Amino acid sequence: MKQKIIMKLLTGMAGLGMVLGVATAYATPEQDKQDLIKFYASKFPNVKLEDYVYGALALDPDSKAQYDAIMEFPPFDSQVEAGRKMWETPFKNGKTYADCLPNGGKQIAGNYPMFDEAKGKVVTLEDVVNDCRVANGEAPFKISDPKTIGLLGSYMRTLSDGMIMNIKVQGPKAVAAYEDGKRTFFSRRGQLNFACASCHVQNAGNHLRSELISPVVGQAVHWPVFRGGDTLVTLQNRYTGCFKQVRAVPPAEDSAAMNNLEYFHSAMSNGLPMKASVFRK
């Protein structure tokens, strides 16, 4: 997506949040990501690719210094610790999460969301945790609930720290799900008429009032975040917040629309290291 193509994408979507048949020749996720990286490199020639994991902080040394200071003694440590207890507490049948997740739950977060051929749809790591609970006779958690699956995730995802994001899009159904997520990302919607890309591509590095806007590349690797130091926000919570900001009705979290968005969105961070959990203001 060179500048021209990005603008074309947004242009094609002018109108009331509806996009019909956006004319995008199919590009692989790797091409899409490289085009974005090229686009950002022309805007931010001094930002190194590995620093995109810091989001807007990579564009503002003062905020990054504050972030580094906070991350030395994270105010959310006790919550991650509570997540560790959840992770270690066996189910009623004596089994644990480690028993039923791939690779004992270690170094796996960068594979999710994943296209599950058997189910014919995208599954998130949260879906896999819930499947694991159900298979062991436990009730599934409420999706995105900060007090349960959110907390568990804040610890569980640390077991994948340093893993390289590696979202695979193979086969026609996976490609269709990826394209659906990409379309959501580039479609204008809501009374205020924004696409995700209006802010996180077109205006990355600009200020919206006093908020510095982060680029999409690197956004997916560091979840959950603790906003204000102690308010846990999952990745899909954040999507919901951004939808509402433009007065759009957000799709339900864990719906196909949200999971496909997370699939596309995460693929744009392929190659960058995972890191849970981090501070955000």
Added chain:
Amino acid sequence: MRKLHQLFTACALGAITLAGSALAAEPAKDLTGKQLAFDKTKGNCLACHAMPTVPDAESPGTYGPPLIAMSARYPDKAKLRAQIWDATVANPSSSMIPFGKHGVLTEAEIDKVTDFVYGL
């Protein structure tokens, strides 16, 4: 539909930079053009535009160009109003909100904002 948007906005999560609660502003207060331009639930122009000649236009955003010398640059006031009513006519990939087309501001409110901006 307008109501629905507003409802969802009213319960938005976290720090809201762009769309504050429109419900709170519903009682027909008679806002001036400047107030409408500054109000986060109305024009919120400062989210994107600096106004270098207005002393209390603090910490503006940078999505759009500074609004200055407008009457010189828009001798035809109708053109200025049209830009505010729907910026995507002049620039289809504009990230400016189509305030009139999407009913974010009423026609009367757009008139007042236009007068205010024309004076910048």
